[in-house]
Amino acid sequence: MSHEQPARSANPSARSLPEPHYWESLALGDCLVTTGLTITEAHLLTWAGLTGDVVSFHLDAEYAASTQFGHRVAHGPLTLSTSLGLVTQTGYFGNVVAWLGLDSVRAKKPVFIGDTIRVRATIREARETSNPAHGVWVIDYVTSNQHGDVVMTFTSSFLVRRA
Structure with missing residues (x-):
């Protein structure tokens, strides 16, 4: 398996690739804030269809x-997975070798259709x-x-490639 980055285009108007981030890119206390x-409703229906979690509380x-x-109310695991995905979109997870796990998951408040989470x-x-x-x-x-209400908290661990 190759770990080479695709070649950059000689075309100056071409979209450039983001700089790769490695383990050294983040240190104790660093913070990533997402969009x-x-x-x-589509999120709730899709999650229910993908997972089989078809509880009336979410769908009826x-x-x-x-x-x-x-x-x-949005499914708790939907909120958790979406949170992981939003942080992944920051661009810091391209060199993750493995997801090591999840700890201390707490659903603090419900997430409703129409809520915007960050x-x-x-x-x-x-x-x-x-x-x-x-x-x-x-x-x-x-x-x-x-x-600004906290709706969920958790801790997640990753094995990350070093530079």
Whole structure:
């Protein structure tokens, strides 16, 4: 398997590739802040179809109206996966060798259709490994809605290629 980057075009108007980020690119305390994503009905329906999580609380507007929240609520794992994806879009994860796991997941508040979520991801730990080719990032994720309310927190770890 080749790990070579595609050649850059000699055409100055061509879109350039982002600089590769390695383990050394982030250190303890560094923070990545994402753009927002508005959760839509399509997200809930697609997640339910992909995962089989077809609970009325998420999909049945009439039933959800009778619950304590009064509206359909996004699936917790959908919020978690979307949070991971938003942080991945920052461009720092192109040299991830492996996802090592997830810890301390907490759903703090519901996410509703129409809510826009953003993530603040802070490097809790950036440690070397016994293999000099890799390092580990342990990252604390805080996902908030458009009002600044924290809706989810968790920690995720990655094995990352070193420069």
